[in-house]
Amino acid sequence: DQQVKQNSPSLSVQEGRISILNCDYTNSMFDYFLWYKKYPAEGPTFLISISSIKDKNEDGRFTVFLNKSAKHLSLHIVPSQPGDSAVYFCAAKTGGGADGLTFGKGTHLIIQP
Amino acid sequence: DTAVSQTPKYLVTQMGNDKSIKCEQNLGHDTMYWYKQDSKKFLKIMFSYNNKELIINETVPNRFSPKSPDKAHLNLHINSLELGDSAVYFCASSLRAGVLNTEAFFGQGTRLTVV
Numbered sequence: 001d002q003q004v005k006q007n008s009p010s011l012s013v014q015e016g017r018i019s020i021l022n023c024d025y026t027n028s029m030f031d032y033f034l035w036y037k038k039y040p041a042e043g044p045t046f047l048i049s050i051s052s053i054k055d056k057n058e059d060g061r062f063t064v065f066l067n068k069s070a071k072h073l074s075l076h077i078v079p080s081q082p083g084d085s086a087v088y089f090c091a092a093k094t095g096g097g098a099d100g101l102t103f104g105k106g107t108h109l110i111i112q113p
Numbered sequence: 114d115t116a117v118s119q120t121p122k123y124l125v126t127q128m129g130n131d132k133s134i135k136c137e138q139n140l141g142h143d144t145m146y147w148y149k150q151d152s153k154k155f156l157k158i159m160f161s162y163n164n165k166e167l168i169i170n171e172t173v174p175n176r177f178s179p180k181s182p183d184k185a186h187l188n189l190h191i192n193s194l195e196l197g198d199s200a201v202y203f204c205a206s207s208l209r210a211g212v213l214n215t216e217a218f219f220g221q222g223t224r225l226t227v228v
Contacts, residue, residue, distance in 0.1 A: 032213050043117070043203055043219030044156070051214055089156065095213050100146060100158035100169050 003027045004092050006104035014112050019077040021107050023090030030092040035075045038087045085111045116140050119204045119220035134189045134223045136204030143209035145187035150201040162187050163210040194227045
């Protein structure tokens with residue numbers, strides 16, 4: 001049972017345009033959401049996060065939006081750059097002591113020149 | 114200086130063997146994890162240790178045994194390796210368990226291939 005879903009396995013965007021990656025979740029107990037970026041043969045690296053009490057968090061070119069009623073979040077990258085080509089994982093965690101991350105399957109973002 | 118380092122990066126071994134993957138973090142974090150990324154690319158948590166104590170143990174076969182000699186190290190020992198154990202294993206750490214607004218830092222992964 002997938003609690004975090006990324007329904008687009010891949011996304012192709014032209015350099016300079018906006019990339020929008022989507023993520024849906026089913027567990028209403030999730031309190032904190034994170035996006036990770038992963039290059040081949042490397043571990044995931046943290047990109048940006050958002051608490052469930054907020055609806056938007058921005059860090060430079062990256063903005064994460066959370067729609068709690070729809071159980072949906074999205075990552076916007078603008079402008080997209082060639083170095084943004086990677087697999088992006090959406091992850092979520094609940095509060096409390098057991099704080100492992102639940103990951104989506106990832107979206108492979110390809111930035112075309 | 115690598116924050117979370119795991120060795121080896123690649124491991125090829127025969128079925129039935131016993132192998133270990135080592136992980137060390139120099140971030141001063143209290144909590145360490147093992148995640149498995151299978152052939153379908155799902156990243157799933159296996160274990161979580163907080164200050165050397167096990168706090169999460171997902172439905173992982175008993176052949177997998179984590180060992181935390183101190184809070185900077187979390188090693189993964191696997192007995193009687195099976196073909197289905199082939200995957201990429203990631204070690205991670207975070208500040209401490211129960212703190213919501215913290216991210217986990219991941220190692221580079223160990224690609225285990227069982228033949």
